[in-house]
Amino acid sequence: xxxxxxAPDFVKYFDVEEKSMPAAGYAYxxxxxxxxxxxxxxxxxxxxxxKRNAYIxxxxxxxxxxxxxxxxxxxxxxNVEDDLVLAANCCLIIAWKLRDQSFSFSDFMAGNNxxxxxxxxxxxxELQILNGLEWRSRAVVxxxxxxxxxxxxxxxxxxxxHVNR
Amino acid sequence: MEKVKDWxxxxxxxxxxGVFGEVYKCLNLETGKKVAIKMINIQNEPEGVPSYLxxxxxxxxxxxxxxxxxxxxVLTTGRYVYLxxxxxxxxxxxxxxxxxxxxxxxxxxxxxxxxxxxLAYYHSHNILHGDLQPSNVLxxxxxxxxxxxxxxxxxxxxxxxxxxxxxxxxxxYKAPESRIRSxxxxxxxxxxxxxxxxxxxxxxxxxxxxxxxDHLSLIVSLFGKPTKETWPGANYISDLLHSHPQCxxxxxxxxxxxxxxxxxxxxxxxxxxxxxPTTRITARNALNHPYFKDSHxxxxxxxxxxxxxx
Numbered sequence: 438x439x440x441x442x443x444a445p446d447f448v449k450y451f452d453v454e455e456k457s458m459p460a461a462g463y464a465y466x467x468x469x470x471x472x473x474x475x476x477x478x479x480x481x482x483x484x485x486x487x488k489r490n491a492y493i494x495x496x497x498x499x500x501x502x503x504x505x506x507x508x509x510x511x512x513x514x515x516n517v518e519d520d521l522v523l524a525a526n527c528c529l530i531i532a533w534k535l536r537d538q539s540f541s542f543s544d545f546m547a548g549n550n551x552x553x554x555x556x557x558x559x560x561x562x563e564l565q566i567l568n569g570l571e572w573r574s575r576a577v578v579x580x581x582x583x584x585x586x587x588x589x590x591x592x593x594x595x596x597x598x599h600v601n602r
Numbered sequence: 603m604e605k606v607k608d609w610x611x612x613x614x615x616x617x618x619x620g621v622f623g624e625v626y627k628c629l630n631l632e633t634g635k636k637v638a639i640k641m642i643n644i645q646n647e648p649e650g651v652p653s654y655l656x657x658x659x660x661x662x663x664x665x666x667x668x669x670x671x672x673x674x675x676v677l678t679t680g681r682y683v684y685l686x687x688x689x690x691x692x693x694x695x696x697x698x699x700x701x702x703x704x705x706x707x708x709x710x711x712x713x714x715x716x717x718x719x720x721l722a723y724y725h726s727h728n729i730l731h732g733d734l735q736p737s738n739v740l741x742x743x744x745x746x747x748x749x750x751x752x753x754x755x756x757x758x759x760x761x762x763x764x765x766x767x768x769x770x771x772x773x774x775y776k777a778p779e780s781r782i783r784s785x786x787x788x789x790x791x792x793x794x795x796x797x798x799x800x801x802x803x804x805x806x807x808x809x810x811x812x813x814x815x816d817h818l819s820l821i822v823s824l825f826g827k828p829t830k831e832t833w834p835g836a837n838y839i840s841d842l843l844h845s846h847p848q849c850x851x852x853x854x855x856x857x858x859x860x861x862x863x864x865x866x867x868x869x870x871x872x873x874x875x876x877x878x879p880t881t882r883i884t885a886r887n888a889l890n891h892p893y894f895k896d897s898h899x900x901x902x903x904x905x906x907x908x909x910x911x912x
Contacts, residue, residue: 470877527650534653535660563651564678572659572676595691 451576457499457576459506469505472521476501479525481550484533495578496532501525503576504569513558520562526551526576527562535574603641604680611639615816620719627689630707636689637674644681655683661729669720670753671740687751691743694799695736703806707862710803715894717796722885724750725789734795735775736802741831774810775799778821779835779879791880793888797874801854804863809875818842825877826851833877 461470477498484494501524514520526549533540546555567574603625605615608772614636618625625783628885630637631800635788642689662685664675675686694713698706717739722730731738731750777794801809812822814852820855827848828836836843855868863871870893 530650531656534651534656535836537658540653556650560644560647560681562651564683567651567656568676568678571661571663571835572656573663575664 449545450581454577455504456573456585457578458504461500462489463506466506472505473502475521476505476525477589478530479522481561483545484528486545486548488594492580493532493536494529494534495580496527496576497529498574499578500528500531500566500570500574504528508569511562513562513565518590521559523543523562523573524566525554525557527566530559531563531566531574603639605682606639606677606684608686609677610638625786628649628686638687638689640687641682642685644683645743647681649831651683657708659685661727665724665727665729668747669716669723669749671749674790688741688749689765690749690751692741693737694739694748694803695743697741698802698806703804703861706803711894712865713739713748713803714796714800715889717799718788719749720748720750720794721792722889723883730789731792733775734792734799736799737774739799752850761807774808774812774817777879778817778833780875788879791882793874793882793885794879795889796885797871798831800867800871800874801858804861804867804871805857819846821877822846823849824852824854828877834880835877864893866891866895869893882899 480494480497480501484497498507504524510517510520510524512520514523530542530545533545540555542559546550546553603624606613606626606628610631612631614627614629616624617627617638623640625638625640626863628637628639629635639896642655644655646652649766659673662675666672671690673685674688677684677686693888693899698729718893721731728770731752734750740751742749752839756823773795775795775798777791780791809824810817811888822843825832827843827846854870860863860866870883870888870891873891874888876882
């Protein structure tokens with residue numbers, strides 16, 4: 438791609454995008470194919486209370502993909518289904534905390550009807566995910582490139598409201 | 603800190619107590635290298651990992667610069683997070699205390715330029731320090747480099763709000779506007795702190811010493827009684843200022859010239875400690891100031907003159 442006429446921010450995104458990607462071959466890991474759709478469901482469902490920031494669920498899924506492509510699902514609650522839900526929620530919580538300093542875990546729990554003892558295990562899972570991501574939580578995701586693709590000639594006709602939707 | 607043994611580190615001594623936790627000098631038993639380990643206790647366990655830690659560590663991992671202390675590793679156990687930083691022999695505060703103003707003078711320009719290069723780099727990435735002071739400016743005796751420490755962890759506190767009062771607590775290097783808008787940090791805030799550090803290197807003593815007088819009185823005695831024209835912050839604390847008598851600004855330039863600072867240095871310092879943050883010089887522009895004309899310290903030539911020690 439010719440980067441001569443590309444804004445410096447996008448050049449930076451293209452340069453660092455690789456660091457924000459899951460490990461090679463992720464799409465062919467059976468375990469990931471089983472876990473990912475369930476994680477997407479949890480992330481989408483529990484991010485509804487923050488409609489103003491579409492970046493957060495993208496970021497959360499990026500964390501999930503990167504983590505699961507390199508590590509096994511941490512055993513915290515004792516069964517795969519519960520651990521998967523906890524891991525997906527923790528990816529969402531980390532993304533939310535990164536983007537919104539006023540994020541409150543207790544409000545998040547109340548808003549999503551999560552059990553009270555959840556917070557006890559969430560710290561453990563959060564730390565395992567952050568360690569797995571090497572604490573690199575500032576990731577480049579698809580949303581970062583939306584303005585870039587809107588500016589290329591073939592996409593000029595796309596209306597902003599369609600993109601927002 | 604017992605736990606660090608499991609990661610092959612030996613605690614040498616406690617070297618600091620910060621807002622976020624204790625700092626220890628440790629030895630990496632594998633490499634033999636000294637490191638500084640900051641131990642952070644996640645106190646509010648039900649809220650999980652604090653957002654300042656998630657954002658701050660991520661920034662530190664992402665950005666690397668010769669004039670910024672490097673984060674080497676992040677270790678966790680239970681509700682403790684250990685940040686492993688490179689260790690430097692000396693901080694600027696001790697350096698100033700151990701030497702006379704005459705013996706420091708030849709090194710001021712290179713130390714100041716390296717501080718500004720590190721700061722300009724971070725400001726260009728929209729990162730603020732918020733707590734610059736001589737103890738956060740570290741000196742690597744081997745490589746003759748100056749490195750800024752404690753970046754990234756002080757930038758994400760609080761929701762911006764205005765307090766219509768004047769806070770006396772905190773570092774004497776904090777800009778006057780930060781004491782009014784207590785949680786709002788901005789890039790001029792950091793430049794003010796560098797100005798204070800610059801003045802301290804020249805005179806050997808803090809520009810606004812703690813203890814003797816309150817900070818506002820010191821501001822008034824140095825700049826004269828501020829007005830809303832000279833300092834927009836005066837509006838917010840007009841009641842407090844009312845009790846201060848009118849006085850002429852001190853002739854800081856004369857004092858600094860008497861201490862051997864060149865006229866361009868006096869001009870640069872006056873622009874770094876401009877009361878009005880909107881007219882304060884930026885770190886980047888400060889590097890292009892005529893004071894540095896004869897040194898290799900601009901952003902475009904990041905190879906600094908190494909400095910020897912007296």
